[in-house]
Amino acid sequence: MMTDKKPILRVKNITKSFGDVTILNSVSIELAKGDIKILIGPSGGGKSTFLQCINCLVMPDSGEIELDNERIQFTRKQDIYRLRQEVGMIFQDFNLFDHLTALGNITVPLRKVKKMSKKEAEQRARLELEQVGLSDKESLYPAQLSGGQKQRVAIARALAMDPKILLLDEPTSALDPTLIGEVINVIKGLAVKGMTMIMATHQISLIHNLADEILFMEDGRIVEQGPPDALLAAGNKSKSQGFCDLLNELSEVEG
Amino acid sequence: MQNALSVVVDSLPYLLQGSFLTAGIVVFAMFLGLFIGIFMSVGLVYGNRYIRNILTVYVWIFRGVPVVVLLFLFYFGLFSFLGLNFSAFATVSIVLGMTTGAYQANIFKGAILSLPQGQFKAASALGMSDIQAIKSIVLPQILRLSIPAWSNEYSIILKDSALAFVIGAPEIMARTQFVASRTYQHLSLYITAGIIYFLLTWAGVIGLRKLEQYVRIPGYSQHGNQ
Ligand SMILES: Nc1ncnc2c1ncn2[C@@H]1O[C@H](COP(=O)(O)OP(=O)(O)OP(=O)(O)O)[C@@H](O)[C@H]1O
Numbered sequence A: 001m002m003t004d005k006k007p008i009l010r011v012k013n014i015t016k017s018f019g020d021v022t023i024l025n026s027v028s029i030e031l032a033k034g035d036i037k038i039l040i041g042p043s044g045g046g047k048s049t050f051l052q053c054i055n056c057l058v059m060p061d062s063g064e065i066e067l068d069n070e071r072i073q074f075t076r077k078q079d080i081y082r083l084r085q086e087v088g089m090i091f092q093d094f095n096l097f098d099h100l101t102a103l104g105n106i107t108v109p110l111r112k113v114k115k116m117s118k119k120e121a122e123q124r125a126r127l128e129l130e131q132v133g134l135s136d137k138e139s140l141y142p143a144q145l146s147g148g149q150k151q152r153v154a155i156a157r158a159l160a161m162d163p164k165i166l167l168l169d170e171p172t173s174a175l176d177p178t179l180i181g182e183v184i185n186v187i188k189g190l191a192v193k194g195m196t197m198i199m200a201t202h203q204i205s206l207i208h209n210l211a212d213e214i215l216f217m218e219d220g221r222i223v224e225q226g227p228p229d230a231l232l233a234a235g236n237k238s239k240s241q242g243f244c245d246l247l248n249e250l251s252e253v254e255g
Numbered sequence B: 001m002q003n004a005l006s007v008v009v010d011s012l013p014y015l016l017q018g019s020f021l022t023a024g025i026v027v028f029a030m031f032l033g034l035f036i037g038i039f040m041s042v043g044l045v046y047g048n049r050y051i052r053n054i055l056t057v058y059v060w061i062f063r064g065v066p067v068v069v070l071l072f073l074f075y076f077g078l079f080s081f082l083g084l085n086f087s088a089f090a091t092v093s094i095v096l097g098m099t100t101g102a103y104q105a106n107i108f109k110g111a112i113l114s115l116p117q118g119q120f121k122a123a124s125a126l127g128m129s130d131i132q133a134i135k136s137i138v139l140p141q142i143l144r145l146s147i148p149a150w151s152n153e154y155s156i157i158l159k160d161s162a163l164a165f166v167i168g169a170p171e172i173m174a175r176t177q178f179v180a181s182r183t184y185q186h187l188s189l190y191i192t193a194g195i196i197y198f199l200l201t202w203a204g205v206i207g208l209r210k211l212e213q214y215v216r217i218p219g220y221s222q223h224g225n226q
C-alpha cells in the first residue's frame, strides 16, 4: 500500500505500563509523507497514551521511534526536543496558555524554540491565524474565545512550528456540536494541503473522508487496521464497522 | 494632654524617619522572599526527591522557629561565627526575607499545582524545554495568582519588622520606644506608631490590589480556571 513511499516516521513496538497495568502492548505505526491515519476504539484503549508516546510526552518503557530514518534516543534531551519540534500535537482540551493572547500563544514558542525575533514571530503568527480564519481575534485571550476558536488557535500554534507530522487527540470532542464544523473544516484543509497526520477521533465525517488507514485500538493493542473502504464496507463484520455503526447511531440521536 | 500632643508633633519627623527604615526592611525582605520562594516552589514541585526533602526541611525550620529567636541566632550567633559583619538592618532584612521565602514557596507551590496540567504539556509538545516552560508559561501565571496571598505576607512581614528593635535597628518601633522612655508619653506615642504601621499596611495592600487588577488576564475571572 505504501511501498512507493518511504516512511518519515517509524514507531515500533511501543510498550508502556503505569504501575503493573500494561496500557500499551507493543504498538507500531508507520507514516509516509501525506498519510492520514485515524485511531478509533473504546475509551481507555490507549489512544491518548499512544499519541503522547509518539512525541515522548509520555516516555515509552520500550520500543523505537525513528524520524527521517534517525533513531530517537529516549535518554537524550536534544533528540526529544528535536522530535517534538517536528511532531506537533493538538489536544482535546486545547491547552492554550491562559495568560497570553491568541497572538502571544503562537509567538512565545516561536521566539523561545525557533529563536525568532519578535517581529518575525508576529508575522508568522498572523499568517497562521489568517489560515484558520481568526485574523480579527489576535488580541483576545483564551477566556474570551469560544471552544472552536480556541482549538483553531491551538492548531495555528502547532502549525507555526512547521511540523512534519501532526498528532491530533480527539480535536473535536470537547466542543459544542455547533462548533465542531469550523474545526473539522480546518482539519480537512490541512489534509488537502498534504499534512501528515495521526488522529484519534470519533467524528464519523473525519473518519470517512480523511482516513487513509483506520487503526482500531483496544486494550493497548492495534487489533484491526486497514483502509476505510475495506474495513467499513457494507456487510463487513469488522470491529471498526461495528464501532462506526455505533457512532453513527449516536450522532443520529444527537442530531 | 497638651504635652502628649506636642511630644507626638515634635517627635513625628523622628518617628517617620524610622518608617523609611521599616519600609526598607520590608521591601528588601519581600523581594528576597520572592526570589527564594520562586526557586523553592519550582524545586518543591519539579525537583527530585532529594531536592524536595532539603527544601521541605528549610520550610519547617523557618515556620517552626520564632522570628525573635532567628534574629538573635543570626545577629549574635551565626554571622559572627561566619566572620560576617552585618548591620542590624541587614540582619533583619535577611531573616525576614528567609522567613517569608519559606511561606512564599508554599504559596507559589500551591499556585503551580492549581494550574491546568495541560499547559505545561502543550509547551513541551511545542519543543520548549522544562525551564522555558516554567519561565514563560508557569511563572507569569502563578505570580498573578499569588498576589492576594502575597499581600497577606506583606502585612505579616511589615508587622514582624517591628521585632527589629530587639537587635537595635532604628526603625519605627525602636524610635517610639526611645522617645517614650524619655517623655513617658507611652499612650500617645504607641498610638502614633500603630497608626504609622496601619497606614503602611494599608498603602501596601491597596497598591498590590491595584497591581492585581492591572495584570489581570482579560475574561479569565468570569470564565473561571478552565
Ligand atoms: N498517567 C497515568 N497513570 C495511570 N494510568 C493512566 C495514566 N494515563 C492513562 N492511564 C490509563 O491508561 C488507559 C488508557 O488511557 P488513554 O487515555 O490512553 O485511553 P484512550 O484510548 O485515549 O481513551 P479515551 O477514548 O477515553 O480518550 C486508561 O485505563 C487510563 O486510566
Ligand SMILES: [Mg+2]
Pocket: A047, A048, A049, A169, A170
Ligand atoms: Mg484519549
